[in-house]
Amino acid sequence: MLSSLTSSMLQNRIAPSDEQVMHHFGLACERVGLIATEEMAIRILKRVSREINKAQSMLEFIGRGAARLH
Numbered sequence: 102m103l104s105s106l107t108s109s110m111l112q113n114r115i116a117p118s119d120e121q122v123m124h125h126f127g128l129a130c131e132r133v134g135l136i137a138t139e140e141m142a143i144r145i146l147k148r149v150s151r152e153i154n155k156a157q158s159m160l161e162f163i164g165r166g167a168a169r170l171h
Contacts, residue, residue, distance in 0.1 A: 106149060110156055122149065 106117050106125055117125075126146065130137045 106153060110153055111160065114160065116153055116157070122146065 106122065109117055109121070126137065126142065126149075135141070
């Protein structure tokens with residue numbers, strides 16, 4: 102789930118929509134046989150949010166580095 106959302110964000114250079122996040126979350130839960138509770142969903146989605154923010158920061162860092170090369 103984290104990798105597919107992060108890859109999507111890196112390719113599109115925009116954060117995924119709430120619908121995309123929930124879709125990936127639902128697929129991930131189904132894949133491992135979990136029935137998502139609100140508490141579990143909040144905990145997992147907070148983690149996803151942190152990973153997306155890290156990826157976004159990395160994109161910004163890479164972008165600044167590329168600008169310095171030109």
